[in-house]
Amino acid sequence: MTTHAPLDYALAFGFAAFALALLMNLVRLLKGPTSMDRVLAADTMVINVIALIVLLGIHQATKAHFEAALLFAMFGFVATVAFCRFMLRGRLID
Amino acid sequence: MNLYAEIAVALLIVVGASFGLVGSWGLLRLPHLMARLHAPTKATTLGVGSVLLASMVYFLATGEGFSVHEVLIVLFLFLTAPVSASFIARGYLRAHVDPAELPGAGEQGWASFVPRAGDGGDQAEASSSWDVRKD
Numbered sequence: 001m002t003t004h005a006p007l008d009y010a011l012a013f014g015f016a017a018f019a020l021a022l023l024m025n026l027v028r029l030l031k032g033p034t035s036m037d038r039v040l041a042a043d044t045m046v047i048n049v050i051a052l053i054v055l056l057g058i059h060q061a062t063k064a065h066f067e068a069a070l071l072f073a074m075f076g077f078v079a080t081v082a083f084c085r086f087m088l089r090g091r092l093i094d
Numbered sequence: 095m096n097l098y099a100e101i102a103v104a105l106l107i108v109v110g111a112s113f114g115l116v117g118s119w120g121l122l123r124l125p126h127l128m129a130r131l132h133a134p135t136k137a138t139t140l141g142v143g144s145v146l147l148a149s150m151v152y153f154l155a156t157g158e159g160f161s162v163h164e165v166l167i168v169l170f171l172f173l174t175a176p177v178s179a180s181f182i183a184r185g186y187l188r189a190h191v192d193p194a195e196l197p198g199a200g201e202q203g204w205a206s207f208v209p210r211a212g213d214g215g216d217q218a219e220a221s222s223s224w225d226v227r228k229d
Contacts, residue, residue: 010104017111021118028121036186037127043178044121044134051114051142054149063153066163073167077174084181088188
């Protein structure tokens with residue numbers, strides 16, 4: 001990576017902020033209190049992990065991580081919808 | 095990569111990280127789920143959008159050309175965030191809220207409490223025993 005001062009500071013702040021956000025989501029995931037809170041926390045964790053992956057891509061100056069980010073986005077959405085459908089209907093597949 | 099592009103990328107990253115932090119802080123701090131739902135679905139989605147915009151500007155400035163991956167991810171996230179939020183709100187309504195306590199919604203009633211073909215049974219059965227299915 002080419003070293004430039006403003007981008008390095010911004011990347012450090014970004015990594016720290018999203019790591020802290022993940023920790024806060026983890027606290028909410030453990031505290032609950034309802035199961036929908038845990039589903040919401042897991043959904044938010046997926047979104048924060050996507051941001052971390054993209055920041056890693058900028059840090060390493062590579063485009064190799066975008067497929068991973070896209071997969072995270074798709075599977076995160078499918079997982080959230082499956083969880084909610086299970087809560088609503090009591091079953092996933094009719 | 096010139097200085098202006100670098101400052102733009104840094105600014106977008108800082109803005110996005112701040113929004114993500116605020117969203118997760120709201121998820122931790124707000125009192126109940128219906129309030130908590132607002133923070134991650136709006137602030138965090140906007141933060142990720144800003145970070146992806148920063149990535150787009152970065153790869154444009156380093157001369158690797160315009161990349162469509164970020165556009166795909168942003169479109170997908172912005173389309174799915176309201177859908178999953180609506181699903182979570184409906185699940186919470188069905189499980190933890192008494193329909194009698196809700197404000198009136200006209201003749202149609204609340205869509206989350208209208209019995210459907212897939213639910214099985216009448217509304218009382220659908221809203222009370224959904225967590226212990228008989229089939």
